[in-house]
Amino acid sequence: MFRFTLPDLGEGLQDAEIVSWHVAVGDRVAVDQPLVAMETAKAVVEVPSPVAGVIVALHGQATDRIDTGAALVDFKLDTDDAVAAPAPAPATASGGVVGHMPTSDQEISATPQRSSSTSAGARSSRAVPAARDLARHLGIDLSNLRGSGRDALITVEDVMAAAALTVQPQGSAMRPTLPATAGGEFDVLRSLRRAMAQSMSMARDNVMECTVVDDADIHAWESGNDYTARLLRAIAAGCRAEPGINAWYDATSQGRRIFHHIDVGIAVDTPDGLLVPVIRDVGNRTPEQLRIEINRLKVGARERSLPASDLRDFTFMLSNFGVMAGRYATPVVVPPAIAILGAGKVSRDVVAVGDAIEIHRRMPLSLTFDHRCVTGGEAVRLLAAIIVDLQRPN
Secondary structure (H helix, E strand, O other): OEEEEOOOOOOOOOEEEEEEEOOOOOOEEOOOOEEEEEEOOOOEEEEEOOOOEEEEEEOOOOOOEEEOOOEEEEEEEOOOOOOOOOOOOOEEEOOEEEEOOOOOOOOEEEOOOOOOOOOOOOOOEEEOHHHHHHHHHHOOOHHHOOOOOHHHOEOHHHHHHHHHHHHOOOOOOOOOOOOHHHOOOOOOOOHHHHHHHHHHHHHHHHOOEEEEEEEEEOOOOOOOOOHHHHHHHHHHHHHHHOHHHOEEEEOOOOEEEEOOOOOEEEOEEEOOEEEOOEEOOHHHOOHHHHHHHHHHHHHHHHHOOOOHHHOOOOOEEEEOHHHOOOOOOOOOOOOOEOEEEEEOOOEEEEEEEOOEEEEEEEEEEEEEEEOOOOOHHHHHHHHHHHHHHHOOOO
16 A cells, blocks of 8 residues: 655645545546645645555545645555656646655654753654744744654644743743634634634744834826836835845844845735745846736636745735725735835825815835844935835826
8 A cells, every 4th residue: 555645745844725526435547647636825726646556545634635745646556566656746826836845754753862861762753844934933843743644744834833832831821722602603714714823923923123113105106007017116125225025034044134125025915815925036027028927926816726836935924904994004024035015095284385275196015124233314215215116296
């Protein structure tokens, strides 16, 4: 029998949710035949069979979450002498390649370094890669944990729970629970919403955020200006004025990685939750090219068809929430990026022009930055450069 474990479907995600099975127990399948549709925080992915054989067991039902590295499908192979399965084809969403799908078990055995006081029989621990990285960052010894995943696999939630226990007073509750009499309908966070919860928790725990606000007077704009394209161009102007903010921060080494290209992640609201596709090299694109790319990414985000390459490695962020409502905000920086610009709803404001009073259109701006590696002076100089560019007629 050959057991196929859930591979990493892209970007080190620790789990995926079963959407629907394409096969049943007893079915004979060929190599690369689609087995199951899995939903990650990025896309819906078709997982192909790595081998030819007969389905013996399916591990999980629709809406079940499967940890990376946990059992997915058991096969009876067509060849009894098969020792190793061939590498499967890459998993693909309708938008393109999501990532390589190795057949090897993705779980990581993490054994702490032994000291003279450590038992020679200390056991190793099985953990998904994201849990191992988080444990290293938080100083959690995985050998002391028993995972809640299948076959005691340690998940990110197990590590976070262990970290909470180290800071909670003895006997206190680790996390609040809803009373049974609360009523209402309980909705389990899935897919994008679960990913958002994890991302926001990480930002809360790892970023020292500070926000500055101001307004750009866009009264002089000529007709036909594209608001989002103008914001992207202004971000490029701001990053040229303060290149140290177009960067990632590494808290471990306490250093910044400063980029010469400007890749802006744009927050897109979808029915399933928030997604952040990335517009590449905004400083070297025309307004027309930017608009074409914005439209492509928005459609792909809402259809969940974007490849993983369109959803990673942004160097700056933009939240254009003003298209719906809201004037100012405190947008959240998602590490390792160190800044995000929020654009509020354009309004007609009364302004003083010399000794006269006029009504001008103004765009409210909110810039949040990571104060661990960005000074207040750098932040306001970047915001000032953005405003100067936005106030140009075209």
